[in-house]
Structure formats: structure tokens, C-alpha cells
Amino acid sequence: xxxxxxxxxxxxxxxxxxxxxxxxxxxxxxxxxxxxxxxxxxxxxxxxxxxxxxxxxxxxxxxxxxxxxxxxxxxxxxxxxxxxxxxxxxxxxxxxxxxxxxxxxxxxxxxxxxxxxxxxxxxxxxxxxxxxxxxxxxxxxxxxxxxxxxxxxxxxxxxxxxxxxxxxxxxxxxxxxxxxxxxxxxxxxxxxxxxxxxxxxxxxxxxxxxxxxxxxxxxxxxxxxxxxxxxxxxxxxxxxxxxxxxxxxxxxxxxxxxxxxxxxxxxxxxxxxxxxxxxxxxxxxxxxxxxxxxxxxxxxxxxxxxxxxxxxxxxxxxxxxxxxxxxxxxxxxxxxxxxxxxxxxxxxxxxxxxxxxxxxxxxxxxxxxxxxxxxxxxxxxxxxxxxxxxxxxxxxxxxxxxxxxxxxxxxxxxxxxxxxxxxxxxxxxxxxxxxxxxxxxxxxxxxxxxx
Numbered sequence: 001x002x003x004x005x006x007x008x009x010x011x012x013x014x015x016x017x018x019x020x021x022x023x024x025x026x027x028x029x030x031x032x033x034x035x036x037x038x039x040x041x042x043x044x045x046x047x048x049x050x051x052x053x054x055x056x057x058x059x060x061x062x063x064x065x066x067x068x069x070x071x072x073x074x075x076x077x078x079x080x081x082x083x084x085x086x087x088x089x090x091x092x093x094x095x096x097x098x099x100x101x102x103x104x105x106x107x108x109x110x111x112x113x114x115x116x117x118x119x120x121x122x123x124x125x126x127x128x129x130x131x132x133x134x135x136x137x138x139x140x141x142x143x144x145x146x147x148x149x150x151x152x153x154x155x156x157x158x159x160x161x162x163x164x165x166x167x168x169x170x171x172x173x174x175x176x177x178x179x180x181x182x183x184x185x186x187x188x189x190x191x192x193x194x195x196x197x198x199x200x201x202x203x204x205x206x207x208x209x210x211x212x213x214x215x216x217x218x219x220x221x222x223x224x225x226x227x228x229x230x231x232x233x234x235x236x237x238x239x240x241x242x243x244x245x246x247x248x249x250x251x252x253x254x255x256x257x258x259x260x261x262x263x264x265x266x267x268x269x270x271x272x273x274x275x276x277x278x279x280x281x282x283x284x285x286x287x288x289x290x291x292x293x294x295x296x297x298x299x300x301x302x303x304x305x306x307x308x309x310x311x312x313x314x315x316x317x318x319x320x321x322x323x324x325x326x327x328x329x330x331x332x333x334x335x336x337x338x339x340x341x342x343x344x345x346x347x348x349x350x351x352x353x354x355x356x357x358x359x360x361x362x363x364x365x366x367x368x369x370x371x372x373x374x375x376x377x378x379x380x381x382x383x384x385x386x387x388x389x390x391x392x393x394x395x396x397x398x399x400x401x402x403x404x405x406x407x408x409x410x411x412x413x414x415x416x417x418x419x420x421x422x423x424x425x426x427x428x429x430x431x432x433x434x435x436x437x438x439x440x441x442x443x444x445x446x447x448x449x450x451x
Contacts, residue, residue: 190343
């Protein structure tokens with residue numbers, strides 16, 4: 001067993017509340033020698049306060065300037081900060097948990113230095129100056145994956161749907177088994193992820209955590225969990241069409257912060273102290289990233305133009321929330337009152353379908369005490385498939401989505417993570433790129449060849 005030192009880049013509430021027990025256990029079990037922190041100089045006071053009472057304490061803390069808008073300087077900062085924390089003879093692991101616009105420089109440095117890394121979803125948001133450019137996603141991912149293959153280091157991505165007890169172990173596993181057994185492709189897939197995020201209009205302009213003013217929004221915040229899930233399901237068709245060239249076509253529409261003044265209840269917004277309409281948003285309506293996106297897609301055999309799978313993907317934040325406070329509360333991660341609900345259905349032609357509804361359930365007045373319930377409904381042609389029922393229903397209570405994240409973290413810290421490697425996220429990131437580009441040409445089609 002190899003022992004490492006851990007560097008946490010971006011010490012937010014998630015790391016403190018969700019992953020510190022994993023880090024502590026990895027130190028106690030001999031997988032880690034120690035851990036250190038890299039964060040922004042502007043956040044020094046907040047980070048120092050967040051570290052009060054944490055056990056074990058970090059070996060070192062390095063605070064760096066914000067270099068957003070200057071990619072070359074940001075890369076120099078990443079190189080210098082990681083270099084300061086090196087210990088002779090002790091290999092390093094880096095958990096990259098910064099705001100998404102800063103992922104790339106640290107990931108590139110880890111790849112270049114041969115440092116094992118775990119990067120938060122989505123993998124990266126390429127920037128030109130301080131503006132998001134989705135057209136660079138595929139190129140950046142290809143460069144990173146190619147460079148990583150020349151090194152011995154292992155790179156993984158933190159996302160929800162790789163160790164999930166329902167999505168992965170119950171849904172994808174059963175679809176894979178039936179698809180292979182019956183030689184029936186996935187012909188229909190619909191997924192809607194409702195985020196329940198309530199930002200007031202002025203918060204879109206001022207937020208540094210999950211910001212919108214750099215040109216990205218829902219897609220580069222919470223949607224990647226479900227894009228990754230959708231790609232895993234759609235990729236099952238490769239088991240039947242492995243020798244065929246497949247093409248994915250997507251077409252999208254979006255809603256933006258500047259639309260919110262007409263889309264939200266004005267009395268409710270005023271009760272929370274929100275403005276009737278933010279002048280800055282109205283002045284530059286497309287500067288800010290999307291809050292909601294809905295897409296239709298078609299997966300086709302590229303040579304024959306035969307349709308294999310039809311479906312929809314919908315990622316929306318303007319859905320029921322539990323927010324009832326005016327200002328963001330201190331010490332609360334769920335500052336926007338988020339309550340999510342996910343609804344998906346996958347069908348294997350005329351033979352079988354699985355329909356999953358997974359929704360959050362607040363457990364107490366504490367906004368961070370939220371559990372989840374999943375309901376799984378299957379339908380089958382039981383006359384033909386005699387070992388199935390026409391309809392079956394299961395309910396799973398007491399779920400916590402964070403369990404799957406912790407499982408990924410624990411495996412990565414132990415050196416046993418195999419389900420969420422960087423190269424396995426090339427296709428989900430290509431789909432993310434296609435969706436982001438399709439938002440810029442509403443109603444027109446964007447294609448991914450070689451799906």
C-alpha cells in the first residue's frame with residue numbers, strides 16, 4: 001500500500017461536512033500521511049474559520065491570488081502552490097474542488113507533474129479571458145487525456161452517478177443485463193432533473209460560489225451529474241452496435257436570469273426581498289449563464305440514418321424550493337433552499353421499461369438535513385418474458401445522494417477508484433459541449449459524431 005499526502009484545492013462546506021470523515025479515515029488507515037489546503041487569499045478569513053475544530057488539522061495552508069481572466073498567470077499560480085506543498089519521497093494526491101472555472105489549470109498541472117487527482121464535476125469550463133467558451137471542451141479534454149496516458153498517475157472525476165445505489169447498481173446494471181440477454185436496444189430515454197434552486201435576481205450578479213456572470217449556469221453547475229448518467233445509459237447501445245458509427249443529435253432551448261422577472265411569482269420574490277427587475281441583468285441579458293435548459297435528442301446509425309434512440313433531457317432550476325430566507329445564511333451549504341427531483345425512464349423497445357423517480361425530502365427545519373426517496377417502476381411484456389411481471393414497483397427510503405460521492409472519495413483515497421476515470425468522462429463532456437453550443441442556437445441541431 002502506497003502512502004500519499006493529500007492537497008485539497010478549494011476548502012468549501014462540502015469538503016468540511018461531507019469528506020473530512022473520509023480524509024480522517026484514510027489517515028488513520030495509513031493511506032494518507034497528512035493533508036494540506038490551497039485556497040484564495042480573499043477567502044483566508046473564511047477558510048481559517050471553517051478549519052476551527054477540524055481534526056486532523058492541515059499540515060500546511062497556502063493562500064493564492066485570484067487569477068480569473070488571466071489563464072497563463074493562473075497556471076503559474078497552480079504550479080507554484082502545488083510546488084510549495086511537495087514533500088521529498090512522499091507522493092501527492094490532489095482533490096480539485098475549486099469553482100469550476102478554475103478546475104483546468106490545477107488539473108493540467110497535476111497531469112503534467114504526474115500527481116494523482118480527483119476533480120469535481122464538471123471536469124472543466126474552458127475560459128477565454130473571463131468568458132466561458134464551450135467550443136473548447138472537447139479539445140481540452142483530448143489534450144488532458146492524451147497527456148495523462150503518458151504518465152503513471154491516476155485521474156478521476158467526482159460525480160454522483162458512478163457509485164449510486166439506484167442509478168448505477170439498480171438501473172444501469174439491470175438495463176445492461178436485459179439489453180444483452182434480449183438483444184434489444186435502448187429505444188427511448190427521458191430524464192428531467194429539477195434542481196429547486198432559488199436565486200434572487202441581484203444574486204446572479206454578485207455570487208462567487210456557483211457564479212453565472214462568467215457565461216455558464218445550470219449545465220456547468222449541477223446538470224453534469226445527470227448528463228453523465230444519461231451518457232452511461234445511452235452508451236449501452238454500443239453493446240449491440242459496437243461496429244457501427246453512431247451519431248447523437250441535440251436541439252435545445254433555455255431560460256436565463258434576465259427572464260426570471262417574468263417567470264417567478266412577484267409576491268413571493270418580494271417577500272424574500274428580491275427586486276422586481278434587476279437593471280444589470282436587463283442590460284446584458286445573455287451575459288449570464290442559463291438557469292434552465294430543455295433538449296430533445298436522437299441517436300442514429302450514422303451510415304444509414306436509422307433512428308435508434310429518441311429522448312429528452314431537461315435540467316431546470318426554476319422548480320420548488322424550500323428557501324424562505326432573504327439573505328444567504330452563514331454556515332449553511334444549501335443557501336438557495338435546493339430540493340431536487342429526478343425523473344427518468346428508459347425503454348428497451350416493446351419489451352421492457354424502467355421508470356425511476358428520485359426526490360429530496362427535508363428531514364427537519366435545517367436546510368442541510370435533506371434525505372431522498374426513490375421509486376422504481378418497471379413494465380414488461382410478461383407474456384413473452386415469462387420470468388417478469390407486467391408491472392413491478394419498489395420504494396427505497398432513507399437514501400442520501402452523498403453516499404455515492406463518499407464511496408467514490410473513499411475509493412480514490414485508497415487507490416482503488418476504477419468507475420470514474422478521467423478518460424471515461426470524455427463522452428459526457430462532449431455531450432455537455434454540444435448542449436452548451438445548442439443553447440446558443442435555439443431550435444437548431446448540434447451533432448456529435450462517433451458517439
